[in-house]
Amino acid sequence: MASEPLYSVGTYDWELGRYTPQVGLSVPAFNITLAQLRQAFRELRRMGYECYYNRHGNDSSVLVERTDGASEAEILRGWNRRGGGGVIVNQGGSPS
Numbered sequence: 252m253a254s255e256p257l258y259s260v261g262t263y264d265w266e267l268g269r270y271t272p273q274v275g276l277s278v279p280a281f282n283i284t285l286a287q288l289r290q291a292f293r294e295l296r297r298m299g300y301e302c303y304y305n306r307h308g309n310d311s312s313v314l315v316e317r318t319d320g321a322s323e324a325e326i327l328r329g330w331n332r333r334g335g336g337g338v339i340v341n342q343g344g345s346p347s
Contacts, residue, residue, distance in 0.1 A: 257282040257319050259326050260291045262300065263312035270314045270330035273298075281323050288315065 259281045261270040272280030276294050278287040292302050295313060302313045314333065318326050 254319075255284055256317055257284065258288045258315055259283065259318040259321075260288065260295075260313070260315045261330055262295070263314070270333060281326055282318055282320055 260273070260276075260283070261280055262273040263269070264271045273291075273295065275298070276291055278291050278294075283291065295302050300313050302315075314330065316326075316329075
């Protein structure tokens with residue numbers, strides 16, 4: 252039986268010029284389940300971000316990627332290399 256996909260979610264910090272974990276979410280930012288990702292999306296929308304379960308109409312300052320247990324340091328390194336212009340990455344499994 253395959254293990255459940257895990258995702259990480261961050262928002263772009265314009266002062267730092269990189270993606271960071273969003274302060275104020277009730278779920279962790281790193282290696283969260285699909286149910287937790289849905290919760291993060293609901294909370295981010297309440298904070299004013301446009302984020303949905305597809306690639307259309309999403310706020311570029313929200314970054315979601317499938318990380319499947321990668322270390323926090325590895326995830327942050329990837330986020331730091333991205334710079335601006337977020338993207339929703341769905342590499343299997345559907346959040347809808």
